Amino acid sequence: RSVHLPVMTVGPEAHLPVSGSDNPPVVLHATTLREASRPSAALACQIAARRGARLVLLHVMPKKALEKDASGPAESACAEKLRTLAEETADPQCGCPSSVEPLAIYGNPAIEILAAAAKLRASMIVLGASQRSAFASFTRDRTIYRVLAHARCPVLTLREAVAASSAPRTEHAAMQR
Numbered sequence: 001r002s003v004h005l006p007v008m009t010v011g012p013e014a015h016l017p018v019s020g021s022d023n024p025p026v027v028l029h030a031t032t033l034r035e036a037s038r039p040s041a042a043l044a045c046q047i048a049a050r051r052g053a054r055l056v057l058l059h060v061m062p063k064k065a066l067e068k069d070a071s072g073p074a075e076s077a078c079a080e081k082l083r084t085l086a087e088e089t090a091d092p093q094c095g096c097p098s099s100v101e102p103l104a105i106y107g108n109p110a111i112e113i114l115a116a117a118a119k120l121r122a123s124m125i126v127l128g129a130s131q132r133s134a135f136a137s138f139t140r141d142r143t144i145y146r147v148l149a150h151a152r153c154p155v156l157t158l159r160e161a162v163a164a165s166s167a168p169r170t171e172h173a174a175m176q177r
């Protein structure tokens with residue numbers, strides 16, 4: 001969370017991709033839909049383009065939102081934000097794939113991110129990391145820690161506080177390294 005560059009982590013359950021697969025690789029970007037998540041979405045898009053991969057933007061809504069508002073306005077507002085982010089992210093000028101697939105689901109974020117990655121056979125997960133209190137960091141009960149510990153593919157994290165203040169070319173420069 002404190003590093004100013006994207007960090008790639010290969011956890012203990014990660015496996016190398018199987019070569020010769022007929023399916024194109026998938027980059028899964030789990031997003032909170034906050035403004036600060038746009039740079040990590042752009043970075044995920046650039047990675048997908050370079051790898052010839054599909055890009056899936058995933059937003060996990062808490063189950064309590066489903067219980068609280070069964071009529072659906074919260075879901076449609078999130079779905080609309082996710083579609084907008086997908087449209088903004090699919091920028092051909094950056095070399096990004098022409099289509100970015102939005103996916104919104106309910107549940108526990110860590111569990112749903114890992115389940116979606118497994119179902120899609122993701123070759124990489126991209127996450128934005130926000131600053132947390134020292135207590136939250138020590139409890140290791142956060143979504144990112146769980147995803148890092150159990151992902152079956154590499155996970156790239158990008159600090160959101162830095163990402164929000166960086167220009168888009170900063171991510172491009174980081175990708176060039």
